[in-house]
Amino acid sequence: QSVLTQPPSASGTPGQRVTISCSGSSSNIGSKYVYWYQQLPGTAPKLLIYKNNQRPSGVPDRFSGSKSGTSASLAISGLRSEDEADYYCAAWDDSLSVVFGGGTKLTVL
């Protein structure tokens, strides 16, 4: 049972826009920055979004993050086959721990 709640799966067709939600509480998302990670099959995770909505250099602008209250979202526009991966949200919690969402498996149909 993860502290942050994500849907276990999401899907879309090439070119479509998909969003992945991440729900938390006032002790984490509600008062801290949210981070998003992409994990391609068989590889280590990669930072996708930091400080709620900032993209590291090299991350396409098709990926965007947002936060409202105790929830956050990752949006992927112009979906491509190479976006098929697991996506995780993360945040610091007042319990002095980093908490992750359970992960969302994105399938490109």
Place this chain on the structure above:
Amino acid sequence: EVQLVESGGGLVQPGRSLRLSCAASGFTFTSYWMSWVRQAPGKGLEWVANIKQDGSEKYYVDSVKGRFTISRDNAKNSLYLQMNSLRAEDTAVYYCARASVLRFFGWFDPWGQGTLVTVSS
């Protein structure tokens, strides 16, 4: 190029100990918090521990407190995780990750390739 290379994983019996290492290169190691994050087979990510640049602050997930110790050797650009009293539920791929310069916990970039720890009799 920033690189993090973990080592030290393997098969260990329950109750025994193991020490993981992470060799860092391509950046100023002493400028960054460092972290360990693990992933059980087929499961999601779980943060394990953070350590401050000078080692003066450390944070752990509740499930490893009192059993695991994170440390670093800035002269060797290396991060360590001493794991004692290992349990079956500690079985996972353990990733070394560079955290942030400031206290932006949750920021991990980049990650190493991971080292597998299997706890089984």
